Amino acid sequence: MCGIVGLFLKNPALEPALGAHLAGMLGVLSDRGPDSAGFAVYGAGEPDHVKLTLRMTGAGDSRPFVEAFAAEIRMPVQVTQRRTHLVISVPSDMAEPAARAIAARPDELQVVGTGRRMELYKEVGLPTRVAEDFGLAAMAGTHGIGHTRMATESAVTTAGAHPFSTGPDQCLVHNGSLSNHNNVRRVLLREGIAFATENDSEVAAGYLTWRMREGASLGEALEAALSDLDGFYTFVVGTESGFAVLRDPISCKPAVMAETDDYVAFGSEYRALAGLPGIEAAHLFEPEPATVYAWQRH
Structure with missing residues (x-):
């Protein structure tokens, strides 16, 4: 069933605490995916x-x-x-x-x-332990995404853990299952997209990389995914400058978002958001099916 979290900071004053908040969100969802975990943090980069x-x-x-x-x-x-x-x-x-x-x-x-700017870490083990081993709580940045995995269709391995990245400063976490990923994989291989695993989520990441390589914005790539990717899914995507969420047209996977003047947060369940500062005054909502939600750094 897996768990997904994401946090996009609007207020630079919160950037030193990004990792601490993301670690707390991941830990809360450990029971949704206790076999492995991973996260990507967009921190400082050198010119x-x-x-x-x-x-x-x-x-x-x-x-x-x-x-x-x-x-x-x-x-x-x-x-x-x-x-x-x-x-x-x-x-x-x-x-x-x-x-x-x-x-x-x-x-x-x-x-x-x-x-x-992106650093990406993933490993087998409880999400709380994975976050602690990599020192997530001490990491700073503008935004980050994370995933807790329950491997229902493949072995419990580090390679199978999320996030998946198939392009520079781009990564994706996924809750759900794609039914046509093998067909899409064959198309993407012909287009020069390389894959390291047989995971359907890596195909979704590769699809977005391909669309954006062809000139689409992140939002446009996600809109196209609604036609080209079959199955049930919730995607949370990170790029160097942005953060986006997409649910399939049926949207059977749970999802909740919170937005304040300081941040936008995503969680598979509200309890992942409950510890965030100012959550009691946040605008809480369930992302609509087949609707792209995206935020960019300015």
């Missing part, structure tokens, strides 16, 4: 730099890899390690050489996300 979030497939010291990686691309790199994940910042013009160096180590590293 003309790209962050690569990597998952180490084996435990241990990352220094040997970092030293070899720096020698391979012939420049020092900035690295932050959070448990099983590394965030490596490289100049934008070195992103392709960096990707090739990482691809040469498939048994050691997996790319889970890239972007100027």
Whole structure:
């Protein structure tokens, strides 16, 4: 059944507390998805730099890899390690050489996300433990999304955990199931979209990446999804500058939103929102079926 959360901050004064609020929201929904969890946070980014979030497939010291990686691309790199994940910042013009160096180590590293501002973490385990292991509560940023997974159609693995990212600074979390994802996957593969798993949610992320690559805005890509993606779903999507929500035309999956002058929040259940500041005065509503809700940073 899974649980989804999202928080988009309008008030910059709340940005230092983004991770703390998002961690609380995820923890409340642990019983909706106790087998794995993940989240993406849009924090500070350096001009003309790209962050690569990597998952180490084996435990241990990352220094040997970092030293070899720096020698391979012939420049020092900035690295932050959070448990099983590394965030490596490289100049934008070195992103392709960096990707090739990482691809040469498939048994050691997996790319889970890239972007100027996005960092993406996911792992097997209770959502509260995953959030704690990665230090979510201490992270700052403008917006973030998260997911608690109950694996009903595939194995409990880190690769199967959400969010899924198939484009720079873009990621998606999904509650539901797509019935035509294999057909859509074949189309997207021909269009050059690469996939790391067989998960239907990764197909949804790839579909949005493709539409936006073709020139659509996030809102337009989600509108097109209503025609091209069959099944039942609630999507919460993050991009470098925005946050969006879409439910399918039937909308059998639970969803509630809250908006104040300070933030917009999404939760699969109201209890995920109950601890947010000023929630008692928020405009609470259930997102309408087949309706795109989107907010952008200014």
